[in-house]
Amino acid sequence: MADAGGEIGLSELATTSGLPLPTIHRLMRTLVSCGYVRQQANRRYALGPRLIRLGESAARPLATWARPQLARLVEETGETANMALLDGDEVVYVAQVPSRHSMRMFTEVGRRVLPHTTGVGKALLADLPEDQVRALLARTGMPASTERTITTPEAFVAALRTVRERGYAVDDNEQEIGVRCIAVRVPDSPTATAISISGPAGRVTEHSTERFAPILRTVAAELSSALAGP
Template identity: 80%
Template structure:
């Protein structure tokens, strides 16, 4: 059993009483550790990261396998199971429902279409949108999936990732050009992410669609990587408009984060 201070801390956190059922807390903790590890792990890896003894982990994993939330691979390692997909899809829809009042505020204060997107695997998926009231407005279908390198929300999401993980993702997806403004090299994209981190927001400047500009920020401390954005015609989302819109985006992202990370959740008034 690991004796390092990190493992001891994790073990204490996992076993700490919270008024709930300890075995449930441990089971969900193991599922999250599996997700953090890419979805497939061995028992010894889980023991090292959680600080729990192997017999305890084996018992919990056996229960999760029986319920369909984990499956055992032919190589004896454990992978996240298919029953989690339905839970994830339902949670994504609910996340979009929670976000809508905040997106509506963005529309009221900026005049432009507001979006919320998540990073799902290697793709960005839009989970909520509130359209602008302008007759000339941007529209992205909820459920639409795009590659992150050509979008503002994709940049905002990936700016929170280590460069080596970003390079690996780009190697898997490729970097096709949506327009002649799309960034198509890993070096160029990593430089753009440095700029996002420096100024605190991301820009899609005609990179996904000619004539459209998008401003995006990550939702801090979100349980899953999430970002919100506004998008509109380049003639309206100008540099001067950006100076007014970004603080609103950042404020709404912070308020939305508080809802997503609280146990009960409250709606915007």
């Protein structure tokens, strides 16, 4: 259901899973009664609200596993390190290790933002098919957080092409004026995950980006191995 965008019909579920339609129907009734799935007015099924609690519980150990890698990012870049997941149409921050600088950036763990305003959002969406990206943007809208925020689908899709070419994403004063962020996706993670470093625009300059991006990619690869387990 999640892979289908969060909503799917019984026949599609049966085809995708290979299970008989009566079995699918029985499973859906159980999941609806437990709150993990809800039935829409159009008779299709959507992800339910109780999954939020499961997601939050799963994110806690994920944050614990990521902490050593995030701490390494802080050590090597001097800036605050973050980890974020794509949860439905939103980005949720699940872990952070702060910079040691007196002037530093804080993003509250648990904070949810729209993907088009952030570096982690760009990193998370860059590998999705364009039609899925446009559908997400249509659902969320593209409100501006600052005058630098990308607010049209065409410009955002073009920005994602740049992310794929460079291998990293940049938030250049788009979420908050005076703050720059560099982000990469964690490859092969069990759920769409990105890590980033953020700091004052005066320190996280275009020149420093060239040094920080390879460090981020290396740490993302190590984090991918850690999440995969033995």
